[in-house]
Amino acid sequence: MTMVPLRPFLVCLASLLALFAFVTAGLAAPPLPRDKGLPITVQAGASVLSIESFDENTGTYRATVDLRLRWNDSRLAAPADAGGAPPETLRGSAAEARMKDIWIPPVRIANQTGEALRSEYGLRIYPSGRAELLHRVTADFTVGVDVQRFPFDRQKLTIEIAADTLTTAEMQLRFDQSDIDFSRPSANAELAGWSIGLIDLKSAPLPGWYNGSHARIVAALDIKRQPGLVVASIFIPLLASLLIPLLAIWLNSMEDGVFQVDTYEMVNIIIGGLFAVIALNFTVYSSYTVLSVGDNTVNRLFALNYIGLASALFVNILFSRFNVIARLFGPYVQEQAYVTLMWTIPTLILVLATAFMLAAYV
Template identity: 25%
Template sequence: MRSRPALPFPHPALAFWRMALALWLSLIAAFPLLAEESARPLPSGVYLPLPVHLSIRVLNVSRINETLGEASMMIEVTERWTNPGEAFDPKITGFNRFDYVGQEATDRLAAMWTPGTEIENQISEPRTQSTALTLRADGTVTRIRRLDADFRVGIDMTTFPFDQQRLTLSMVSPRYPAEQMIYVMNDIDRELSAIEKDISATNWTAHALDVVMERFHGWNARPFVRVLATATVERDWQYFVLPIFVPFLAVMSVSIFILWAKVSLIGDKAPITYSALLALAALSFTYESSFPGSISMNSPIAFMVSLGYFYLILVLLLDIVLIYANYPGKARYSHLEPAIRATIRFSVPAVFALICFSAALRAMA
């Protein structure tokens, strides 16, 4: 039986699977190298878990975007740990410590073990970044990183413009679980962790920085330690009284004219009311463009504006009912109409003002 001659080229499907297998084997071969680059072995001669002291300083808050939930901050993160492999004899070297700055520090850190701390809610590459490194004779390693970047933060506008915002930075080491490495803070670390009082964000005042640690479970349900540094900043509400509340009160004063003025003085009251409604709608758009989030994020001023629409319509309806509606008992008890009108003139605006004042007072508390 004659054998079939071999094809000069392999079948296309067979060539594809050979290429896929070769690529897979190359990835398997390269994976240990990638793993070694991302997670170096822990320093030898230390008790596990290896403690890493951490402190953080918020040097500046330059921008807070309420609608996007972003904050631009300049921060400084200081980490300190002990690596016996980096110890040296000061009698031989003549120095008790070595300091490295900039690219020299980055190159030196690339050749040694680091905790691999990452800021989870950082959303942009740093605009500026600098690194400093100190090695002491006993093997103590201190790394200081200063960076200016954007971070994803939680924004709560339910008390605008009397609000305080808590800008939280979440730091974690995804390489090492809690049984290998943990973050610790002593009194010195907590004293160093602070926020500068003078920040450049417009109409904001810095208050305090709180640092807490929590444990969470990552891959394969292994426990990890997360550091949460929360900077509390307060809005300077005094700057918002004139541009927010004075125009609102001016629009709402139309209701006083509707309830108190005679028809012969101001004419038909319906066009005036709907003009006030349009002015209130324009005012709400002005609020949102000038103070992003003031209307769209359920703030007290948003509540007041929404209540204002209902209030103006209610005032117009009450006036129409008292003048034109033939409700039961109107002819028989005609002497009560002036008393009802006098009561409504005072009570309805007073109730509306009391509700608005209570909403503002609750936000300030």
């Protein structure tokens, strides 16, 4: 009995299976609707149903959103005598089964991170060949956070609708007034500590290979921080700590060019203030890690605190401990110079602190 060599047989079988899989995949994936030419226009919009959380330290938020896509495909059109028929409406598993038989725009939410906690589909096909796909998804999304105007800042919770497998020469994402009307937050959408605004749609193509580009639409939900609790817990202690270096200057007095309070006591106040500011610094940055990087109101006020403490220490050592001005120019000049600094330093600190707060608010 003649034996067939096993290895060539397995190689031939694997090749046949691969060819079958390739042909099956080609049949299972409907081609692009090219009857009206390229690029295919797909209208896109997104609405926010609910927001569960927003972590500005990690730059992520969890929400339930509806992604809507609309396009025309003449292969889906009904016969002419069915022009007045209602659209074919499918939901859940029925919609997913129908989606396998028709062309679906290869669109994804590009800033989604991890697996979706919930993913459901709804599909409508109109007799004219118009198709509408609704994708409801609950997931975590990444977002850029800008705290330069903290605590009066606004953030953008973005939904990036991207078609990164087709170039803009093959498919384009567009939106019109109906998509703008659809793209809005639900009346029940709430987020503790924030006021919910409107959704802005913007076209932002992605660069591709060989000077190509991929269509992308960014839906950005505007939220505004409610500053009441933040001002009470962070800014009142920060502004109060600015009084420590001022007290170290004001509590001393001078008669005939001689200071009445020992330098040691004033320096103790300044060192105590330094430890208080360091403790406040640690507490704030532990709760708001995002504030520790970049230019923002909190970092400016911390810097102003350190500068104020350094100025008070410098004044006390220079004037009270070593009497440098008195030795160089006499006690009268030292007394007048001290009085000048006693009001100049607080004025500068007050002006700068007010400017920092107004720059964040305006």
